[in-house]
Amino acid sequence: MRISDLGEFGLVELVQDWTRQSIRASEPDPSAVYRTVVDNGDDGAAVTFVRAGVTELYTTDTMVDGVHFTSETTPWRDLGWKAIASNVSDVAAMGGTAALALITLGLPADTRVDDVKELYAGMTEICCEFGARVIGGDMVRSPVGFVTVALTGIATGKPMVRTTARPGHLVGLTGSVGGSAGGLRAMLEKEAVSGSAADQLVMTHRRPRPHVPEGQILVANGIDSAMDVSDGLADDLAKLCSASGVAANIWAEKVPAHPALQAVFPNDWLDLALYGGEDYVLLFTAQPEVMSAVMGLLPDGAAVIGEITDGTPGTVTVLEPDGTTRLRAGAGWDHFG
């Protein structure tokens, strides 16, 4: 069945059913922070904050068919997971936990209802794991499919930001990088690479796990400078440097590449680790003694990968293992290039 057969109102009812199931299954008890007074299905939703001093976070992220994903490389259920994951990652980067999600779907009229159901199943999975709740949204006809998620979070401390990196700080990562870009490339070049290492990379691309617990560890231990790695390590570090008015060196041999990356891409693994996107680990900076203490608390895979300097603001220099250097300013993945 296509959504044009069902019509908007039939689809809205189905989606509300799917959403309610996710709420029943997953809802953490937010009663110490807020209570829901109007749920999904009205002009809007409403929550009342039960105590003073709650800090709420707001973020939004969009995925467009053919630009950020294709149905070949991202099945519908994984698309649902990823669309929420990128937002949960932003909340994690500020030291928060996920709370309330508004889901906007732009869909061609010939979209299969079963595909939309899969999309919501993926959203439900990640909401259950990370304590998010869908409280509203919008569904519209669009010649090109897109998913926009707006997510709130609750900060458990002072939100970590991009503007507080200082010369003398070390640069840390909460986990390995390059796995997602490697997985995408493995799918696109599927004749060239296969096997369990490639499969691991594909799963890393399709089911990224936002580093919420890691973000909680950072903020609880005094880190105030962090962001998530979504557009690639070097480029995201350049953004953080730019926001803070500082520069950075990355020590290439310290970068924790995904464990399966070198086996699948023996020549390009370091480039994928440095410049690949959608890693959703956290990048943070701290004074050496704070960094050392925090590293002892983070899971395996976390690493100190460089240092903040007083060079030209926004400039990132990658120091290669062979002693050469290359400059990597804030070019980033240009969404309009």
Added chain:
Amino acid sequence: MRISDLGEFGLVELVQDWTRQSIRASEPDPSAVYRTVVDNGDDGAAVTFVRAGVTELYTTDTMVDGVHFTSETTPWRDLGWKAIASNVSDVAAMGGTAALALITLGLPADTRVDDVKELYAGMTEICCEFGARVIGGDMVRSPVGFVTVALTGIATGKPMVRTTARPGHLVGLTGSVGGSAGGLRAMLEKEAVSGSAADQLVMTHRRPRPHVPEGQILVANGIDSAMDVSDGLADDLAKLCSASGVAANIWAEKVPAHPALQAVFPNDWLDLALYGGEDYVLLFTAQPEVMSAVMGLLPDGAAVIGEITDGTPGTVTVLEPDGTTRLRAGAGWDHFG
């Protein structure tokens, strides 16, 4: 200049400048409710609620090029206004005032930078008038243009909802309907209609004014059942009836058609008033004595237009001036039809 010449990061910087101007110009003092601790430009934004018991509203709405608007009928500046207006209207319908906006733009790479500037100028205008602030968003390349706004509001009383209409209630409107649909039709049939009456309708289509003050009057006077009219009076009333498990009669001769509508569309004005969309007035229900008191407080144009009954839930019957009736169940504007 096209946005592909400027690149994502250049565009993001421009947009942040435009957004900051709007904040400086417009910000109401929200300090009794919240203070902003992280503003636009980081992984997300953050506000801290300074007192307990604040009720926050959440809504989102999307406009897709060629589906919800065209550049012929909606210039960029008006598009910016309308994209936020529809969300402010949802907040108004719950008895709230607008607060924080997340703006997502999906744009083809050949979009002119000046057009994006106009879009933000329209958003800035309505934010200034209605006290909203842009605190974040996302910009992505998309083969089809779209604007998604997620908006929070602050409720000033118990949020009004769609589920509390009861048999015996009268049905009220806070203002006239049909003007927006008439304006759109006047533009599409521009050879057939012109003159100042048609121009009034066009302005009503392009610059709808959300009924925030009216919503404040309703909630302050004990109304608990309301929604905004976005898909057409009859269809939206059917949705309200469906959510409340009741039916309704509309007295066609009582419906406040836009003052310019009959002059421009002498044959179809009532159909436009009953079934045209994007009016953004508020529809509400109340016991007769409450309705009577509230009507005395609302601006000219407000009217009592019908009654809630215990008929088949979700059924709306339009009673015509000539004594005939027609049934109008909850068909609505089917976004996927």
